[in-house]
Amino acid sequence: MELTLNHFLFVSGILFAIGLSGVLLRRNLIVIFMCLELMLAAANLTLVAFSRFNLQDGQPDYDGHVLLFFIITVAAAEVAVGLAIIVALFRNRETTDVTKINSMKF
Amino acid sequence: MDLYTLAWAILLLPLLVAAAILLGLKRWSGLSSLVSTGSALFTLVMSIILAAGELAPDAEKLSFPWLMLDGGNKGDFTVNIGLSLDKLSTGMMLIVTLVGFLVHLFSLAYMKDDRGKARYFAGLSLFMFSMTGIVLADNFVMMFIFWELVGVSSFILIGHWYDKESAADAAKKAFLTNRIGDFGFMIGILLVWVLTGSIYFEEIKEAVGGVANLTLLNIAMICVFCGAIGKSAQLPLHVWLPDAMEGPTPVSALIHAATMVAAGVFMLARVSFIIDITELAAQVIYTIGAVTALVAALMALQQNDIKRILAYSTLSQLGYMVMAQGIGGEGSAAGMFHLYTHAFFKALLFLGAGAVIYACHHRQDIWDMGGLRKKMPITFWTFAIGTAALIAVPFTSGFWSKEVILETALHEGKMLPYVCGMIVAFLTPFYMTRLVIVAFTGKSRTEDSDHAKEVGPIMWIPLVILAFMAIFSAYSFIAGPFRAMDQADPGHLFGHIGLTAILSLVGLIVGVGAAVFLYKGKDKDPISIPIFRDKFYIDEIYTGLIRVCQDAVASFLDIADRFIVDPLVVRAPAMGALMAGSFLRVFQIGNVQAYAFMFGAAIIALIFFLIL
Numbered sequence: 001m002e003l004t005l006n007h008f009l010f011v012s013g014i015l016f017a018i019g020l021s022g023v024l025l026r027r028n029l030i031v032i033f034m035c036l037e038l039m040l041a042a043a044n045l046t047l048v049a050f051s052r053f054n055l056q057d058g059q060p061d062y063d064g065h066v067l068l069f070f071i072i073t074v075a076a077a078e079v080a081v082g083l084a085i086i087v088a089l090f091r092n093r094e095t096t097d098v099t100k101i102n103s104m105k106f
Numbered sequence: 107m108d109l110y111t112l113a114w115a116i117l118l119l120p121l122l123v124a125a126a127i128l129l130g131l132k133r134w135s136g137l138s139s140l141v142s143t144g145s146a147l148f149t150l151v152m153s154i155i156l157a158a159g160e161l162a163p164d165a166e167k168l169s170f171p172w173l174m175l176d177g178g179n180k181g182d183f184t185v186n187i188g189l190s191l192d193k194l195s196t197g198m199m200l201i202v203t204l205v206g207f208l209v210h211l212f213s214l215a216y217m218k219d220d221r222g223k224a225r226y227f228a229g230l231s232l233f234m235f236s237m238t239g240i241v242l243a244d245n246f247v248m249m250f251i252f253w254e255l256v257g258v259s260s261f262i263l264i265g266h267w268y269d270k271e272s273a274a275d276a277a278k279k280a281f282l283t284n285r286i287g288d289f290g291f292m293i294g295i296l297l298v299w300v301l302t303g304s305i306y307f308e309e310i311k312e313a314v315g316g317v318a319n320l321t322l323l324n325i326a327m328i329c330v331f332c333g334a335i336g337k338s339a340q341l342p343l344h345v346w347l348p349d350a351m352e353g354p355t356p357v358s359a360l361i362h363a364a365t366m367v368a369a370g371v372f373m374l375a376r377v378s379f380i381i382d383i384t385e386l387a388a389q390v391i392y393t394i395g396a397v398t399a400l401v402a403a404l405m406a407l408q409q410n411d412i413k414r415i416l417a418y419s420t421l422s423q424l425g426y427m428v429m430a431q432g433i434g435g436e437g438s439a440a441g442m443f444h445l446y447t448h449a450f451f452k453a454l455l456f457l458g459a460g461a462v463i464y465a466c467h468h469r470q471d472i473w474d475m476g477g478l479r480k481k482m483p484i485t486f487w488t489f490a491i492g493t494a495a496l497i498a499v500p501f502t503s504g505f506w507s508k509e510v511i512l513e514t515a516l517h518e519g520k521m522l523p524y525v526c527g528m529i530v531a532f533l534t535p536f537y538m539t540r541l542v543i544v545a546f547t548g549k550s551r552t553e554d555s556d557h558a559k560e561v562g563p564i565m566w567i568p569l570v571i572l573a574f575m576a577i578f579s580a581y582s583f584i585a586g587p588f589r590a591m592d593q594a595d596p597g598h599l600f601g602h603i604g605l606t607a608i609l610s611l612v613g614l615i616v617g618v619g620a621a622v623f624l625y626k627g628k629d630k631d632p633i634s635i636p637i638f639r640d641k642f643y644i645d646e647i648y649t650g651l652i653r654v655c656q657d658a659v660a661s662f663l664d665i666a667d668r669f670i671v672d673p674l675v676v677r678a679p680a681m682g683a684l685m686a687g688s689f690l691r692v693f694q695i696g697n698v699q700a701y702a703f704m705f706g707a708a709i710i711a712l713i714f715f716l717i718l
Contacts (some may be wrong), residue, residue, distance in 0.1 A: 013259070021704065022386050023699070023702055024699050024702060024706075025699070032699075098698050098699060101698070102530065102693075102695075102696035102697055103696065104696055105694050105695055105696025105697075
């Protein structure tokens with residue numbers, strides 16, 4: 001079976017859905033955070049797939065690749081900040097359960 | 107030197123002086139006053155040169171654009187600041203600068219110890235600049251600009267002693283009353299522009315004959331006349347002038363007797379070619395002038411403040427001049443002639459009153475004076491000469507100019523102005539004689555007047571010069587250079603001593619006789635006519651009217667504010683914000699995952715509605 005663009009999009013869609021449902025449903029902050037990364041990975045996969053299958057004069061369009069690297073870089077930075085926030089939060093509240101972090105409400 | 111350059115110098119020098127004083131010189135008040143007086147002397151000398159010089163017919167007219175507007179049906183519209191040098195303006199310049207210089211000189215002594223001396227002289231210089239602008243303007247818009255500027259300088263000078271409440275109020279009243287007239291003036295200028303397509307006097311003069319819509323031209327002329335009603339204090343806008351006497355007395359002499367209030371008459375003389383063809387407007391003009399002359403003379407009968415008597419007599423004489431502008435024929439020139447003689451003898455009377463007030467430690471009630479003839483002989487005799495000119499004693503300047511106006515009115519068959527003018531000729535000698543007898547003869551009634559001394563030479567020299575002018579200014583050896591009027595030679599009048607001359611002589615004798623009979627040796631006013639003393643209650647009527655109108659407007663605005671502005675503009679947005687807030691805070695549930703869900707759902711909804 002030959003791999004087509006649709007296969008890649010299908011996989012990335014599943015990944016994104018898993019990530020989104022994780023973010024919306026899980027309670028542990030760390031897991032939510034990982035699910036966020038999963039969504040980013042799904043987006044990255046889409047970019048690479050489109051880039052690979054969008055041939056111009058027999059060459060892939062490398063714009064998608066370039067954007068991908070930017071996303072990875074930003075994601076790394078975001079992880080650093082995010083984890084730091086989680087550590088700080090845990091030190092204060094001694095919990096990572098998001099349902100218990102709900103004092104900012106009307 | 108080119109005459110136009112000279113005229114520009116006359117115009118701009120006082121402005122420079124005023125600016126210099128206000129920007130820096132005011133720290134040295136003595137120097138400021140000297141600089142200001144020097145500039146007045148300089149402009150006087152230059153005006154004499156200007157009046158003596160003959161303008162070359164092909165002289166390049168120097169003017170520069172002030173305001174340029176594009177478009178419109180009539181093409182581009184440009185307002186130039188340009189000067190017009192003719193018989194009317196150069197003659198008027200001489201009057202303005204001569205009286206102006208003498209008043210500056212008098213002020214040097216009168217305002218010697220005043221705290222705001224530098225400010226006062228800056229105001230005087232600013233006034234000289236503005237008045238010069240009116241006189242030399244060659245178009246309506248420029249005249250209007252300077253018209254407003256004299257209003258401002260008059261405001262500054264009336265309110266010179268602004269810490270006195272009555273002075274501040276009087277300044278405000280003068281300014282506001284003038285604004286009413288000026289608004290009409292502005293509409294008039296626009297109408298004239300619409301009708302003739304020009305704002306330049308020369309072009310209007312050529313175009314005005316071809317105006318088809320005479321009704322509109324009449325309306326335009328009446329609107330223009332509104333400006334003169336305000337500035338020359340004619341009924342019904344006369345109320346500001348008596349109150350303007352709160353200003354320093356030299357200011358009253360210069361602005362509120364000799365020059366600024368005459369600007370209205372001057373302006374009417376400038377546009378006399380329009381009045382000649384607008385019959386209705388001419389009727390309005392001479393009626394208002396005649397009624398003002400009569401009513402003001404009646405009011406003057408019962409006043410006790412020396413300056414107010416003179417103020418009402420100024421109103422009355424201005425009425426004469428305005429009336430003369432409307433009667434047609436030689437009336438316009440006759441009115442200008444009276445303006446010219448009146449400027450000198452009324453400035454003389456005011457400066458004389460200033461000297462008296464100065465000597466009596468700022469007492470102004472004539473019943474507080476008395477017996478000043480012996481103590482202040484120079485002031486008395488010059489004041490008496492001024493009075494003689496005002497009440498038209500034969501062979502004084504006032505006699506000739508008044509006769510010309512009345513003769514012209516009779517000649518043109520305008521009976522209303524003639525009758526009113528004749529009655530005034532009976533009243534004026536009466537109230538002026540009353541003033542002189544009460545203030546200068548008899549015994550001193552207060553300590554202040556008992557201690558009065560003759561004023562110094564800086565004050566009496568202007569009085570003497572003006573007294574000379576008050577007698578002789580009508581004769582051709584003086585009137586010639588002033589280019590006041592060609593036909594005003596005494597011989598012209600001697601030719602036909604008729605009804606007018608006899609009647610006014612009778613008026614003079616009866617008026618003076620009655621006043622002497624009634625007031626000689628009296629310490630109190632033997633007659634009391636409340637309606638004249640209270641100025642026909644016009645001020646009270648205005649105050650009441652304004653109060654009623656103001657209350658009506660205020661209560662209307664109150665209702666509008668309470669029931670329209672408050673609910674719609676104030677409370678409705680507040681309610682909106684409140685409701686939006688209480689709706690939106692429902693979503694603030696504190697759960698980060700719920701926020702993420704709403705965020706995602708909203709993005710999906712956005713994509714759905716915007717892209718699909």
